[in-house]
Amino acid sequence: MQLSCPKTKLKIFVFLISLFSFSFIFQSSALAQEAVTLTVKPVRIGDDNSLLLAPGEKKQIQVKVENNSEMDLEIESQVFDFIVDEDGSTPIPVTDQLDNRWSLASWITLAPAFNYLQAGGSATVNVLIEVPENASPGGHYAMVLHSPNFTGVEDQTGAGISQRAGTLIYVLVDGVINESAYVSLFKIPNFLEKGPVPMEIKIRNESDIHITPTPKIIIKNIFGKEVASFALDSKNVFPFTERDFSDVWVKKWGFGPYTLLLEAAYGIQGQVMTAQSVIWLVPVTIIIIILLSILLIVAVVMMLKKKKENRQLPPTEDVESDTQPMNDQEQK
Template sequence: MKKTALTFSAFLSIVILAQAGIHPILAQSVITAIPPRLLLQGKPGETITAQLKVRNDSEKAQNYSVAVEDFIVYDKQGTPIPVANSAGNRWSLASWVLAPDMIPVDTKTTQVVNIKIKVPLTALPGGHYAMLTYMPNADVKPGQMKKTAAIIGQRVGTLIYFTVSGPVTEKLNILKFSVPQFSEQGPVDFSGTLESLSDIHITPKGNITISDPLNSKVATVPVDAGSIFPETEREFISSWNQKWGWGKYRADLNLAYGTTGAVATATIFFWLFPIRLVIYSLVAIISVLTVIVLLNKRSQRHQEQLEAEVTELKKELEQAENK
């Protein structure tokens, strides 16, 4: 799912501030990291250069401290969490990145940040990940920029996805694909959990094909699980915006991933049927039919009574004439 740089920056700020025990509402400046995510690729022994940007939308000029840290993903929503100790981290990237320690940015301006990534000769093929973050620094040297107010640690940054060329494993497992077994009306919500056993981040793309009780295709629901990092899980939710259904439906999940066009599949069945509406309708129909039958019977009895009275009157008239 695509997001603007500002949206990502705000999100990353909240994540990092939460880890640091700082409430984001205390931050006194507005920073935007551009882009929010950077994808690069290189071979062992190469040096790759890249250009980032940081924008200062505060009312004062700022010095931004620059930090490069590895990150990992703990939860199933793909939230990046910085890690200070990268020892033994198969996916580490931070130690390869050369970036300035400090970036001065005037108010309402954007500053270019040049970085280099030196890929070791021993680098393992696959994904390596780091975040480059900016934090306002109140310690501005005289004459370098305008004096700033004290800044409480607000941080935003760019996630760097670096792929080292070489043979890699790309494997996706569908751990869970579920839907409410019975729904009276839509929308119908599908949910799932995906597991990556890859050496590199993968971005599954696909859809859920829905077939009706007659096995005819009736809908296609897109699925976007976002990027899944190596050896992590990711959840997704997709909705079928159909209000009414009339039986047992089939849902086929098909997700393409990786560079070889691999596909992961799963199938589930579910019921979409307005049982209460049908019951209420049947009760209403039966009630109407009952009233009609009762009225017909009453009318018939009344007719029979009238006929009996007429017959009785005829007899009386005949008796009167014979006297």
């Protein structure tokens, strides 16, 4: 026993040292990841169709990257085409060659591609866009992505994996452009006792360019009178994608059918897409309670009235005594 105690203490000591070292390494890694923060300005360029370029035209724009970390960083800037995730809003950079119909990355040159930024510092990256002579009219899209260059450090901390920031660039090539979009889904419940009324809305864009519709909801009652209206948030919808615009009509009580009209202007030509749906708002539970209350009141009134009438009736005579037969003496 005396020999095993020192060994046991030694094992415990080694275990504690190992645990402390692992915790220190893990916390250092986490702090390194949290400390790396990049921001870019602006986050979008040309989404308002301001980058309208002709085939063969050149255009230089600038983006700014800021190092909000507490450490000096070398920043690498790259340009990628991107696809939109299934939600219709999240851009995903891709390195594979995309269909040239929407590609923009191959038209862009970045200078400089590397910047050394001190903590809290910033740098400007020049973005040169050169549109080919044979470029297809319509929208072309790319992402300028900035990320820390952790040479020899990334494998240890993982800090450079997720710390990236980018600017989306929307270029509109002039020419004959097809604009076509429609409301692919406008669904509301057929019947509700009370609100709020959920609205499932999806807009499909089959144009050659992205669109930024701002749907407006107009509500009319059974008489065709407008009782409410409100606008939904505007969102970019990329070509041949669908995006969700679902929202809620915050009306609580109503009675009768209501027609919901959806209108949304889109495109550079100011076209309008429309859709409509009808909902019945009927507070069934309240109506049943009111009817039962009325029936109860009527029943009580009738019962009291009948009771009062019974009190007012005169007492009845003994009919049986009046109809008794006469005895023999009275007959004689």
